[in-house]
Amino acid sequence: MNTTPTLLAEGLRFAYRSARHGGRPFRLSIDRWQVRPGEDVALYGPSGCGKSTLLALLAGVLTPEAGRVVVDGVELSSLGEDARRSLRIRRLGFVFQESPLVDYLDALENVLFPFRLNRALRLDDAARSRARDLLAELGLGDKERRRPAELSQGERQRVAIARALVTEPAVLLADEPTSGLDPESSERAVDLLQRLGSERGLTRLVVTHDPAVRRRFSASYDVGAWSAASGEDGGPARGEGP
Amino acid sequence: MSAAGDALFLATKSLRASKWRSAILIFGTAVAAFLPLFTFKAAALLEKTLLARAAASPVVIGQKGDEFDLTMNALYFRGQVAESIPFGERKGLAEYGLALPLYVAYSISGTPLVGTSVEYFDARGLEVAEGRLPALLGEVVAGADVAAELELEPGDRMRSDLTNLYNLAGSYPLLLDVVGVLRPRGTPDDGAFFADVKTAWMLDGRLHGHEEVTPELAETAYGDPDVDALLGDDASGDDGDPIGAPETDPPDDAPAEEAAGEVEEDEGEEDHIEATAAIFLFAEITAENRNDFHMHGSVDDAPVGSFLVLPRSVKRHDQLLGEMALHEKYQAVRPVTVIETVLEIVLRLRDGLSAYFALVAFSTLAFFGLALTLSLRLRRDEMMLMRRIGCGRFRIAALIGTEVALVVVAAVVTAVLASELGLWLLDAALRG
Numbered sequence: 001m002n003t004t005p006t007l008l009a010e011g012l013r014f015a016y017r018s019a020r021h022g023g024r025p026f027r028l029s030i031d032r033w034q035v036r037p038g039e040d041v042a043l044y045g046p047s048g049c050g051k052s053t054l055l056a057l058l059a060g061v062l063t064p065e066a067g068r069v070v071v072d073g074v075e076l077s078s079l080g081e082d083a084r085r086s087l088r089i090r091r092l093g094f095v096f097q098e099s100p101l102v103d104y105l106d107a108l109e110n111v112l113f114p115f116r117l118n119r120a121l122r123l124d125d126a127a128r129s130r131a132r133d134l135l136a137e138l139g140l141g142d143k144e145r146r147r148p149a150e151l152s153q154g155e156r157q158r159v160a161i162a163r164a165l166v167t168e169p170a171v172l173l174a175d176e177p178t179s180g181l182d183p184e185s186s187e188r189a190v191d192l193l194q195r196l197g198s199e200r201g202l203t204r205l206v207v208t209h210d211p212a213v214r215r216r217f218s219a220s221y222d223v224g225a226w227s228a229a230s231g232e233d234g235g236p237a238r239g240e241g242p
Numbered sequence: 243m244s245a246a247g248d249a250l251f252l253a254t255k256s257l258r259a260s261k262w263r264s265a266i267l268i269f270g271t272a273v274a275a276f277l278p279l280f281t282f283k284a285a286a287l288l289e290k291t292l293l294a295r296a297a298a299s300p301v302v303i304g305q306k307g308d309e310f311d312l313t314m315n316a317l318y319f320r321g322q323v324a325e326s327i328p329f330g331e332r333k334g335l336a337e338y339g340l341a342l343p344l345y346v347a348y349s350i351s352g353t354p355l356v357g358t359s360v361e362y363f364d365a366r367g368l369e370v371a372e373g374r375l376p377a378l379l380g381e382v383v384a385g386a387d388v389a390a391e392l393e394l395e396p397g398d399r400m401r402s403d404l405t406n407l408y409n410l411a412g413s414y415p416l417l418l419d420v421v422g423v424l425r426p427r428g429t430p431d432d433g434a435f436f437a438d439v440k441t442a443w444m445l446d447g448r449l450h451g452h453e454e455v456t457p458e459l460a461e462t463a464y465g466d467p468d469v470d471a472l473l474g475d476d477a478s479g480d481d482g483d484p485i486g487a488p489e490t491d492p493p494d495d496a497p498a499e500e501a502a503g504e505v506e507e508d509e510g511e512e513d514h515i516e517a518t519a520a521i522f523l524f525a526e527i528t529a530e531n532r533n534d535f536h537m538h539g540s541v542d543d544a545p546v547g548s549f550l551v552l553p554r555s556v557k558r559h560d561q562l563l564g565e566m567a568l569h570e571k572y573q574a575v576r577p578v579t580v581i582e583t584v585l586e587i588v589l590r591l592r593d594g595l596s597a598y599f600a601l602v603a604f605s606t607l608a609f610f611g612l613a614l615t616l617s618l619r620l621r622r623d624e625m626m627l628m629r630r631i632g633c634g635r636f637r638i639a640a641l642i643g644t645e646v647a648l649v650v651v652a653a654v655v656t657a658v659l660a661s662e663l664g665l666w667l668l669d670a671a672l673r674g
Contacts, residue, residue, distance in 0.1 A: 089631060100626075104256045114631050115248075116248040116251065117248075117633035117637060118634075120632070
């Protein structure tokens with residue numbers, strides 16, 4: 001069994017201002033936290049506690065003030081900006097809140113969107129075929145030429161999931177993937193994330209404030225325990241996972 | 243697909259998705275580009291075309307008056323000259339060079355008919371594409387544009403336009419034979435009909451043909467049995483004496499039928515017969531009646547609008563200008579000078595417009611910048627998504643830049659096409 005963590009945060013320190021708290025300064029502090037390959041993890045906590053910020057730090061979108069982040073065996077701080085972007089686009093798949101899609105592209109083009117943004121990915125027939133298969137698997141095979149405006153919120157979220165998976169990443173990061181969905185669609189989206197992730201052996205990290213969603217994951221961590229208003233020290237992680 | 247190809251793909255998709263926004267941006271930018279582009283090119287075309295024609299027309303001689311009117315009439319066949327000049331002046335002008343008569347008083351289907359001499363075609367480098375040059379009375383040759391517009395070819399017949407409905411004494415529309423079509427020259431000559439100046443005089447009524455006036459005709463045509471009361475002793479009207487337009491008005495107390503068909507005896511001359519306007523004038527020239535056409539009065543007295551003089555030498559040119567400067571009735575106009583004066587006004591106007599164009603360009607740029615800023619703000623989520631997925635700032639800038647470039651290229655192409663279309667129309671207007 002591979003014991004090298006897919007995600008590792010060590011001695012991580014990052015100050016940020018929470019928009020949810022009127023721009024009040026907060027500090028995120030994680031002494032050591034890791035996610036093993038294939039593990040499915042939920043991050044939860046109150047609004048503004050830094051869940052999305054942590055996700056951005058793990059993805060290399062934000063750079064920590066101190067500490068290190070290791071993704072799939074590669075320490076992000078050792079990489080330049082371009083290499084971090086290449087790693088991100090090749091090894092990480094993202095699903096965001098409110099399933100943002102590019103409104104002028106149809107469903108299939110949205111799934112293939114990452115290929116048009118970075119030369120680390122190659123848009124070839126195999127990629128196109130993979131995108132079509134994913135859409136078919138997500139029940140959107142007959143809607144691949146529809147624009148986002150012509151899709152329901154649940155369908156848009158499924159397109160976003162297909163976009164996150166089409167690059168064959170090692171880690172799937174989802175930030176409030178059920179936000180804006182009705183309970184039925186929410187349930188279906190989580191089912192899909194778990195099933196597709198599990199079939200592909202992906203490490204899954206999902207940010208959620210929904211207890212029902214949290215319970216679907218084998219481990220969950222309260223990010224609120226790692227963050228505190230500026231001036232206070234972040235306490236130890238209080239996870240519910242293993 | 244290359245990075246540029248991907249950028250082009252996304253930019254095209256984005257622009258097509260917001261058709262109206264894109265169209266307004268392209269249109270606004272195109273207008274800002276079109277205005278100076280067209281104005282400067284139009285001014286250059288105007289300068290080139292007008293000066294080229296003027297340079298090929300060294301001196302125009304006409305009655306004293308407006309130099310501009312004389313130039314426009316002689317070079318571009320536009321408008322009328324206030325007073326004509328006798329054809330007989332040609333002999334005097336021939337001392338200085340080739341003097342080409344230009345009589346632009348009539349039209350065919352709204353197109354000017356230029357009465358001139360056969361030397362005009364050589365002087366202007368005009369050649370026939372089909373048929374031949376006019377050689378006989380009533381024959382015309384059509385300029386290339388006119389022939390194309392009216393779908394004319396040799397053998398067609400055209401009726402001259404009626405110039406004055408109420409002038410019963412002359413200017414009757416006549417059927418004219420199109421005997422040739424000229425090759426296009428890109429000059430005003432393409433937009434005119436040409437005939438011998440005598441054909442133009444024929445339209446004046448100055449040179450005409452009519453049925454022979456005899457006692458028998460008077461009786462059959464006018465139904466007046468009292469021939470003696472109508473005719474003199476000698477009823478021959480074909481002896482070179484003037485026949486045609488009434489030389490005296492009918493007396494006020496003349497009977498109605500007499501006024502309509504009067505053949506009046508001239509009291510001073512026993513052999514003289516005068517016919518009134520009621521006599522049947524030929525409305526066309528045929529092989530049978532061509533020899534019946536005749537001129538009343540001296541050819542030297544017949545009018546032309548102007549003479550285009552091509553001096554034999556610079557010395558003759560200067561002598562002609564000197565001679566005309568002292569002339570009481572006539573003037574020598576150098577078209578180049580007239581056109582340069584006109585162009586000076588056009589160029590001054592163009593320079594004045596530059597400031598206006600700069601203002602339009604600035605406001606368009608501001609409008610463009612505002613639209614771009616608003617568009618980027620609306621697409622903030624899209625930019626954020628790109629950044630999170632793994633797209634660099636430069637790549638995002640390149641994608642936006644490609645969209646802007648597409649709009650600018652489309653606007654410039656539109657402006658250039660519109661400008662070329664405008665110039666083509668202007669060119670056609672200048673020639674026609």
